[in-house]
Amino acid sequence: MTPVSVDIRNVALSYGTTQVLKDITVSIKPGEFFALLGPSGSGKSTLLRLIAGFNQHSHGSVLVGGKDVTGTPPWKRNVGMVFQNYALWPHMTVEQNVAFGLEERKFPREKVRAKVAAALELVGLSELGKRRPGQLSGGQQQRVAIARTLAIEPQVLLLDEPLSNLDARLRVQTRQELVKLQKRLGITTIFVTHDQEEALTTCHRIAVMDQGVIQQVGSPMELFDHPVNRFVAQFVGSVNLFAGEFRRERGALRFISPKLGDVALPGALEPPAAGYDLAFRPHAVHFEVDGAVASGDAMHLGGAVEGAEFLGEFLRYEIRVGEALVTADVPHERGRAPLAAGTRVGLSVPASELRFVSA
């Protein structure tokens, strides 16, 4: 089956007076592995269910393969969904579960059998066809759920938090298998998750959602390197964020922040309009060696160590600068003790790592 596009156009949805989705517009390309990323309550699951036809939106339209499916009931959409809890029917065997959608489509018995076998083969569960869902492990149940959905050869594959019910080790392995499977089948896939790592590692593009609004759409690296606002910067990766005023004075750029104090920024930077924050990632913060000359293409801060968390690969320092706490990640070298609390340190952040994001 040739991959199809999914277009969401100006979709809005309310439950009573609560607006769950506000004017959502996004286009998912044919064959794309696309993530809806956001905290709980952001509307990402609602949007996914809307594509499957379970929620009726009050406004806008949903197009699958260029065809408007608004008003088409779920059972006529041919949009396959894998549920967060897998939703395997306990009164049927694995084979019966997988055969269900094919039987509903009135396929001849022989064809059903062949397709069920192929689907179970695809997820590597050929031997477990006669078991009941209750006799399978969580990981196996999830594969059955995927096989059941793929068996009907849907136009689009929807995955609702597919990894959230698996333990940590299995999660990474399953994640990689999902990527391979999607690549092999080339099916347009929409993946809902609240876990940024899952989204960053699996998907071609990600839509970050918050409070019923898509905040930003982009590739994983675009989102990380060029977040458009405070929310995206904070939700994708860790970040230092400071509100303040940017002033250009005699060629020099100053940042007057209520918390950080009065800081000189690299003069080459273009100051943003009002309403922007200064943002930089913890890993972009470098400790200055004593006596190093402050260079003009970096921001320099002075502070004292407040505390440190040891995370294995690196140490995460909290440095008190003025009234603010700056997070700085420093790679760990074997045997090196962390700096004691109260130690005075100089920090520098290269100009290329400084971002202005709207609040």
Added chain:
Amino acid sequence: MNRTSPAVVAVALAIAAFLVAFLVIPVATVVYTAFSDGQGGFTLAHFSAFAGISLMRESFANSLYVAGMTVAFSTLIAVPLAYLTVRFQFRGAILIQTLGVLPLVMPAFVGASAMQLLFGRSGSVNLILKDAFGISLPLMEGLNGVIFVETLHYFPFILLNLSAALANIDSSMEESAQNLGSSGWRLFSRIVFPLALPGYVAGASLVFIKVFDDLGTPLVLNVTNMLAPQAFLRVTSIGIEDPIGYVICVILVVFSIAAMAGSWWFVKRRDYAVVSRGGAMAPRRRLTPWQTVLAYGWITLVLLLVLSPHLGILLLSFSKVWSFTVLPEQFTIAHYATVFEDSTRMIWNTFLYCGLAALFDVIIGTAIAYIVLRTALPGRHLLDHLVTVALAMPGVVLGIGYLRTFRGIELPFGGGALTASWLIFVLAYTVRRLPFALRSCMAALQQVHPSLEEAAENLGASRWRTIKRVVVPLMAGGILAGFVTSFITAAVEISETILLTSRESLAPMSYGIYLYMQSIAGRGPGAALGVIAVVLVAVGTYLSHRFVAANTPQNPTGGKP
């Protein structure tokens, strides 16, 4: 928790002794008598004698037929109602909930005579039909009448169980089927109903047992060619020695236990709970205008039918004459006067017997709940199982068992024969209603987290003081609900009551209703007494719901231990 002390052992043994004496031995006596040749030997002669009597074969077939048809008709009524309430946005939900409780507050045998007047050959409905179309429906003829009355009384068992099962189905179970292309009837028959099947089977088997064992309704409708009435007639007319009565009892017991065990096995066999629980309930769908009309039509029809015995009995209790007319022509309150003049004794008896029985039930129930849930006493589950057995024991069987086992036993201090005293009612009611009280007490204790007791002990309270000051107060709502349930179900118990009533002065009001209804002239006062009983049960049911509701939020540490 290990809390086995001599006191616990003593209490457990005392309860066990009580259950053996008043449940196990009477039932065993019945079974023994059915298989005994009178000289201590084993024989199947009584069974072949039973099979040789054509009336017995007919009664057996009739009982099966009536129970089966009642289940079928109850299913027809209950399944659409249950599906409607649980799955659709529907203003009638309150109506359906009312439908679920209304029939239960009116004992089937009470409503039966009113049904006769409304739906019988010359009842209101047929009079109207004959006038308008010249036809009449044999709704109340013979077995039809029993099926009709029992269906309207017992369908709530299926409705309640099935609704609960439907509400427990995770929404994703249905949505995934829709996602794979299923809808409408196929969705219901392939996914929804199979998933709710345990609930349905539990309800249906209960209906089957209740109808199969029922004595009061057939007797009031004057249908005697069924098993329970035959057992009653054999024992009362031929005598307590007649073996055929015991054969019938054994058949009743076997079917009851088989139906209960079957439903239990069925629910256990499928591991439904294993997969994906705790999700949201399915969002309620909107009804199309066409479906709305159909739904309200169905509910209205059922509601009218369900209300008919209530209305009928009310009309009857106020009617001076009601015969061959659609509605009574003259009204009077004389029947209530008659009842209060003649039957205060019976009302008092009901309060005495049922109050005592309910009290014993909650005491024993609380003790068993504590022993089962909070001690490590070996064999403690046996107590629980024994009580559950009482649930499957038909009242007829227990009644006959009591008469046979305790005949000739004299009460101390010149109290006369046990079987001729009022104590026998208290004992019989206590045993038969114990399962209800026990469920209530168990549920209440499960809501009390053990840490609450441990905290009390940690602060220096002894085990007995802990039970008294922490456990029982926290269980209070459940215990009260158990008391009320025991009381009201005992108040309208008829099978045992008919068997155990040796003279009228000892009779409780359920027997009074039955007795009045035997004669045309007694129908009015019988109906009046029935109204009083219904009001009693309705108030009790309401109170019991209140107790449970009031108790629930009081537990800060809810949940099962």
